[in-house]
Amino acid sequence: MKKAKALNQTYIRQWNKKFMIINHPILGPRDANEFVYKGDAELLNRPHWTPNATKRATYAEQEEFHDYLYLRNNPAGEHKELWYHEQGDRSWLIITRDTLTHQISKVELVREFLKEKVT
Amino acid sequence: MPKYKLKSNAPLANHKNVINKIKISSIEKVELFSLAIPIDGEKKAKTALAKVIKCKIPSPGNCVVSVEQKLKLLRLAPEQALLYFSNQNLPQIQKTLQALKKSFYITEQSDAWSGIKVSGQQVIACLERICPIDLSYDSFGINCFARTSMEHLNTIIIRNKRTEFELFSGSSSAKSFLHAIETSAQNI
Structure with missing residues (x-):
């Protein structure tokens, strides 16, 4: 019984993966196969750490950069992710996706997100 | 003097075929x-x-x-x-x-891409098996185009007429792309 349930879950996961549609902000609904997952959208929040020959990074700065590089929240639920439209217009997107159901609640362009961040 | 002479050749070299009344031909001279x-x-x-x-x-x-x-x-x-x-x-x-x-x-970019023209009454039945784009006339009309992937190959699809499409994919994988289209036409 457990085995059958596990197989069923695998089937549902494969089905969701096969038919996942991403609503591109410019090009409209597109098959997820055109996109490549590029990781947690937190990667956009790179710490301002610029070591050089005269100034070494403080311990706090090193810690902050370590956390940025290696630590991920990995939530079971809503998650902001970076996706790249490799087989399309080569745009970078921030997709808010529920990791439990694959449901996508928001799709935005990284360029727009960064413009807002700068202004 | 060099022993060999190199001749340029299009990847699909004037290919023409009709499968299940679908005309499949390579696009030259673009x-x-x-x-x-x-x-x-x-x-x-x-x-x-x-x-x-x-x-x-x-x-x-x-x-x-x-x-x-x-x-x-x-x-x-x-x-x-x-x-x-x-x-x-x-x-x-x-x-x-x-x-x-x-x-x-x-x-x-002419050498990087290889074009295939697909036409015929059953063209949608042929393409819908390998193309993830909605090709219905209402959402993808004449002169609409999309960059997408067909059989994992990067493709540009353009609709010329109601039953005619132009497909462009990388010239290095042109024969695999042609094979995918012809297989899909055979499977109608």
Whole structure:
């Protein structure tokens, strides 16, 4: 019984993966196969750490950069992710996706997100 | 003197085939150029296109056609477009590119792509098996185009007529792409 349930879950996961549609902000609904997952959208929040020959990074700065590089929240639920439209217009997107159901609640362009961040 | 002479050859070399009443033929004698719009250069690009091609720059995902100059302009992305000449009138092409040179970064792409024309009453039945785009006439009309993937190969699909499409994919994988289309036509 457990085995059958596990197989069923695998089937549902494969089905969701096969038919996942991403609503591109410019090009409209597109098959997820055109996109490549590029990781947690937190990667956009790179710490301002610029070591050089005269100034070494403080311990706090090193810690902050370590956390940025290696630590991920990995939530079971809503998650902001970076996706790249490799087989399309080569745009970078921030997709808010529920990791439990694959449901996508928001799709935005990284360029727009960064413009807002700068202004 | 070199012992061998090299001859250029198109990847699909004038291929023509009819499967289940679907005509599949390679597209020869087209010239493709990539136009990249410099940062903050959209205004200048618009002016240049209006002057040279006498058309408005299309929004990303859209295409304009100039019947007079036998060309299509496909806006692939916010900062990139593909200029497609369906003839090989080289003096005219050179003149057009020369006039656009100051407003775009231009790269020659003709050798990188290989084109296949697919037509016939059953063309949708053939393409819908391998193309993830909604090809229904209401959502993908004449002169609509999309950059997508078919059988894991990067593809540009353009609708010329209700039952005629042009497909462009990488020339290095042209034969695999042709095989995928012909297999799909056989499976109708």
